[in-house]
Amino acid sequence: MYKNILLATDGSENARRAADEAAGFARILSSHVILVYIIQTPPSQSRMVQANFDVHSLLIEDAKSRINDIITIFEQGDLSYTLKVAIGDPSTEIIGIAEREKTDLIIIGSRGLGTIKGVFLGSVSQKVTYHAKCPVMIVK
Template sequence: MFQRIINVYNLLEEDAKKAMTRTIDALTQAGIDYHLKVAIGDPSTEVVEIAKKEQADLIILGTRGLGAIKGVLMGSVSQKIIQAASCPVMIVK
């Protein structure tokens, strides 16, 4: 029987590139260097840990805007990052 080995990390990286196409194009056109990082785990924890490892000066986040009530009940990823980050966090809507 044929077995197919799937590299989950590569699949996630390709999905991230597709989702970020407009942003990547804008950064490239503006001549801004960037590094796409893909991680598996809790998003807020992963963002904070990568920022620490990379010694980031700033974390810039987009927000889906769940709304005040849903955000309070569920806890937003951006709010968790703001509380845990060791550098400033900018939220872009």
């Protein structure tokens, strides 16, 4: 059923609740979870120079510091997961990773923009739901 689950996370409270749902699926269904953390702005030049322009390691470092509590859920539960990071528009990157990884389900937290803001700005969860080729679960 859901063997390969993508959990899009930004470290927020809604993302934490989404992580709990993903962990529950992983535990019951023996699913593999792909934790996805998207950074919208690249690391500073000085950080890139210090890291010998290894941008991927900087992104991993930033993701681990921002979503450490979510990673802990999977490590303490002895659940199968991998961490994927990217730079760019979150909805575009999430959909791209989901397609490349052939995920069966995307789980994402609701941002809670409100009706008026949501109409004008949209939200990552709305965009992912509209464009994804697999089922999407939005967790409030």
